[in-house]
Amino acid sequence: MSTTENQPSANFIRQIITNDLTSNKHNGNVATRFPPEPNGFLHIGHAKSICLNFGIAQENQGTCNLRFDDTNPEKESAEFMKAIEKDVNWLGFKWTAVYHSSDYFEQLYDYAVQLIKKGLAYVDSLSAEEIREYRGTLTQIGKESPDRSRPIAENLTLFKKMREGDFANGDYVLRAKIDMASPNINMRDPALYRIRRTHHHRTGNDWCLYPMYDYTHCISDAIEGITHSLCTLEFEDHRPLYDWVLEKIQISCRPQQIEFARLQLEYTVMSKRKLAQLVLENHVHGWDDPRMPTIAGLRRRGFTPTSIRDFCERIGITKKDAWIKIAVLESCIRDDLNENAPRAMAVIKPLRIVIENYPDEKVESLTIKNHPQKEEMGTRNVPFSKVILIEQDDFSLEPPAKFKRLIEGGEVRLRGSYVIKCEKVITDEQGKIIELRCSYDENTLGKKPEGRKVKGVIHWVSEQQSLPAELHLYEPLFTEANPEEQVNFMEVLNPKSLTIVTGARVEASLANTSARNRYQFERCAYFCVDTDSRAEKLIFNRTVSLRDTWLK
């Protein structure tokens, strides 16, 4: 490993922070926060934000809070909060403190009263539809609500009644009094509070009045002393409002909102709404389905925290609308697993081989390295006997050019074992190959054969001692690089995103493996033990295939 490997790459946000540190803008403090709404599971796009926020705090001896942005009780739940905490931890990050926007409901209310008293907020009785009409359009300025001139005292009374539950949903809304002619639509008297007569998973029935994101987020940041409030590009237009609120209320902290591009990964969707739809309509088996781009899905698929952090580092942080190829993610997990996953042998589609000159009842215990380059990973014993299983694809009656596996009359090396020669091909009435009769060269164990070169090496398992296993092979969830671009993203769902292989056999050493263990099944792919796997029924998930440059 080179010394620069762990050096975070330069990006414009780190530059801003470096400059702020130099100018002592925040008294040398760096305080960030990761603020998910607990309305779904975290996905790899959140991982990008997590790595950025926690990473920046770590690099600068700063702090990073986990804050649940729970201002909309209709979509949020404690279950999602639990899942989010688990995922952030699993990625390897420790928050300085955990907070909730709902922790600040009382303060937020007081600040709203402040705004009303300053004549900067008013209670509006316009309906949602009317507000939309009054707002104007991109090219036309809006017009002021008749309630905009409501006297302060009346606003105060009405707002109090809103809190006390005197009104129904939608009867009134609290609005900031800014500028109905602003070219920035977010500044045309945005809603600050709306009435929601709904139970909140944390505050119960204490409130029927809930603050909006724009009003809540900046104040929450300020209360927590956040110095750099990092969010995605779609909030750029909200920054003037973020700053407006903090300027108008009585608060000294001035966090700086900085926006970066959200992650867009090919062949998947990243919006929580769409991910939830996949789960709800049973197109996948849950938020942690290994095909999902969720942290939970990637974990079950066999991804490591290291690989995901590496991915976030490799893609960088910019303001450019970028599309990341799946190959980048795959390269990250291969790098980690190549280094750290022990090797094993598994035959996906078995072809039976009888070694005619091998003693009938003999079972040899061969010692095989767990990693070809890393001695420290040790060895394991693999039984070898007269009847073995190889991959159907590793034998060919009509071999293509440069085929270096087993052919009729040809020799091949059995990985970690002997060189065998195919003496006879047994077919059924339809001509289908059902068995091979081979001979073995007893002088080739750990030695090159004498007087000839044997090029190919293939994997195998002993028929008798091997274990049956179910293999889950995954392909992208969608057939189009950008499913969101379709009129209906469901129409480009990949019908072959999951293939279940039932006839596979794995080597005996895997008998007592446990959930989440990762292996490289040599010459095939990296697999991990699924959480539903049991000793009686082994299930492996294919994390990612091996790179394959043959016939490219």
Next chain:
RNA sequence: UGGGCCGUCGCCAAGCGGUAAGGCACGGGGUUUUGAUCUCCGCAUACCCAGGUUCGAAUCCUGGCGGCCCAGCCA
């Protein structure tokens, strides 16, 4: 269309007025009991386009062109 933001290799991405880093992908050689890994080599006279400023421009200026975001009582 009003406003905001963005445009450097196929895909990401450094670069911040001194003569185009790196990664992924791709092509080729070597090593190899994994067609894996590892290793070596190749891969933008060129930075959306056009003008301008400058001894010198991807970097500064002007004007175009292209893309993304905003009209929730969602976040």
